Amino acid sequence: MRLHLLFNHEPISLAPNTHEGDSSSATVILKLACPSLLRLDPAMRPQPDLAESWRVSDGHRIFDFTLRPGLTFHNGRALEAEAAAACFHRIFDPRVQSPLQGDFAGLEAVEATGRLTLRFRFAEPHLAFLPALAWRCFLADDVAVQPVGAGPYEVLEWRRGSHLRLRKFPGHYAAHRFAAEELVIRFAPRAADRIAAIEAGAADIIETLPAGAAADLVARGLVQALVANSPRKTVIAFRTTEPPFDDPRMRQAVAHALDLEAIRARHLGDRGRLVVGVLPEDDPWAEKLEPLPFDPDRARALVREAGHGDGVRVQVSTTAMPPVPGVAAQVAAGLAAIGIELDLRHYWDPPWWPAVYLQGGWQMAIQGASARPHPHILFQRDLCTGGAFNAGGYSNPRLDTLVAEARRSADPARQRETYAEAQRLVHAELPVLPLYAADVLAGARPGLRGFRPHPLGYVELEDVRLRETGEDAAAFP
Template sequence: MNRALRLLLNHEHTSLHPNTYEADSSAATVILKLACPSLLRFDHDMRLQPDLAEAWEASPDQRRFTFRLRPGLTFHNGRVLDAAAAAACLRRMLDPRNITPQHADYEGLSAIDVLDARTLAIGFDEPATDFLASLAWRTYIVDDCAVQPVGAGPYEVTAWQHGHAVHLRKFRGHYAADRYAVPAIEIRWAPHPEQRIAAIEAGTADIVETVPQKAAPNLVARGLIETRGVHSPRKTVIAFRASAPPFDDVRVRCAVALAVDRDAIRERFLGGHGRALNGLLPADDPFGIDLPAWPLDREGARALLRDAGHGGGLRLRVAHTAMPPVPGVAAQVAADLAEVGITLDLRGYEDPPWWPAVYLRGDWQMAFQGASARPHPHIMFRRDLHTGGAFNPGGYANPALDALVAQARRCLDPEAQRDLYARAQRLVHEDVAVLPLYAADVLSGVRPGLRGFAAHPLGYIELAGVTLDAG
């Protein structure tokens, strides 16, 4: 393969500044994973594997973690990536002067010790059973550069032309450069299904991040694309502004849950590429549990609204991303809620500024939230539903949930920990902290002739072993 691989992503990122809110998005993650890997990584089976660190060990009490870096690592700018450089990156990330979601992810971190040139140890005040997952998920080891991400990944960013493209080239100093046949990458964006379909029909994309699900069978039958799908813990939920009326009243949240036909939404918009989701995690997730589905009961919804003092109806400000299928889902929910006297003032926003400006700081009462896959339940609870969580813009607060999540993180017995996370899921379900709509599979597409690519449950684009026939 002697040309750039053409990668078509869903939408453009807001920032490529690693370990920040603005770059903590699915769009930026795809690029940063190629350019700025961490010490560990998740494979396609969601197992931890070595990356910049060739080996690691955790103390029995899950409070101290030691990493042995690979020999001869360098950043894209030629500077040595040793234990001291990795420690400096982590200290910058966790500096209280920096505003980053990793502050909560690494809560309780008390020591970053350089033991020798290739050995790094990280310590916590108490057991941190989620730490390795957080490290492998969205923590990036980078040099101190504010202009562009300077990592040690298999590809380095050479240009970002806003609104047009991002260009990357192979980094021959990568520890496994021989496994990467793709010499360069050109990234463009197509937020709307018709744009992606046009690119597939024109043959201008080698890998498509998300193939429009309804169009996929026809495109495959015509020989224009091959699909690669995998189940994922990512989901779409209705988020409530639980810190203010009317959604500070659980009866109103329950009324919405009873009025929305979630089965019809899943069938209409996802077809065979989505799963029912009654709780925060699919039932087949390692930490997932079976929970009762909210029945479709519009008379019950009307009764709850009357009891809550809204028998005359409600009008709500609702925000959602313009990324399909969310606008259609929002319109269907609006039609369902109109049946019980709730009128939605729908406001769609492109990406960006949907993330993070509108979602985290917007003046909405209800929002449609596409939640990226979280690789560990503590990350999900701590970020999304913990009091003051980094991605809890609805202001949901429940001290009982906070206590359960903290206890589960410290718990060293796997079965007892699983029970604590199950109790947390039941609590959230009963309190309708959010209303899960569906779990969406990852459905990527590859141009015929491209080999070695598999969809990743976390949405990463991994290119080790990927080749493309000439033509």
């Protein structure tokens, strides 16, 4: 059986554990080819993957893993503890500059303690290590061109601008659970192209259904719509190191000028949730915060106080991926009413957003933010000083201290309160303004069984089968 997968964006790289490969577009593929020791289930709980068990000791300073016996990389090399340790040593090679270095802050050593046993030793407790390990960390052999992992599928061909082809790896520990012998992955960032592929019967699984067309496609019997509640967000990010948004009053003015409920209702309906702070209110770590009220008069007063009473024009980078262009237009109208004119610059992902924004020139960005499975990862990457995804340059030593304290706190009540204080601080200073959190809205061909979307956007293919097992989707148009 061959499965045809339709993903949003072609990645710029499939190099595991690198800046270029650390994106949602690469992750959805790397999860199939290069899984980690652990995986995250839909409730964000770590579960066994290449490691069959683990043990935490010394107050969350020592993490011992036992690998499954008989693992091999796709090239036939044995995946035992020494080879696994080498993967993590590469992450900390200064030539790689992996964003995982921040996720694994305080890691002192990774060593094989036996043929199949691996130990991680931290200088201080790291309470978020397991979700960080399971999220976007990949075990791969040392290759230069394409990933060679130990996953259920191996990459055979990447024809850039066209497709990726993956083949089932019979040496995977759970190969019997993967029915598809081959995967063909194509990319369609534009909604019209995804709709055309669905109408042609050319896609078995669609990473993201076009929201505006989903109901019609379902009613016509062309697709199943599958939803997963997700913490992923669309945000306004401010360049806090340059005028005008180096002044917190201007960031607050933007928040007061926008009717966020109207934006959510117009563009997402019941598939979106408001976010006050940095976490959706249904997130288990979320602190209940008071939203800044929709108050254009207050917004105009703040703009005047900040010295921009005659108006100001700002450059905005924003993805062209729907519904963000419509959201950006609504944001532009709201800000024009208080004297902030937006010069909107649209682009297609990838390259993913830091690569675009760090080219300079932008003062505000309107962009989807990938789901983070734990507050440590969100704060460390997006908001702490020097974070890998902190393209706006926000820096607050108090926030850095809070995030470090929460990471090493073994007292659940103290850890929760520390993350709560961090949320209150960010909500007060507004380096980012979340617009809404959006559910994962995936699609599956009628007749396909067993597929369920994941809150983190993964495409998991265990026990996925077509009802007509001998029938593939039509050739891609």
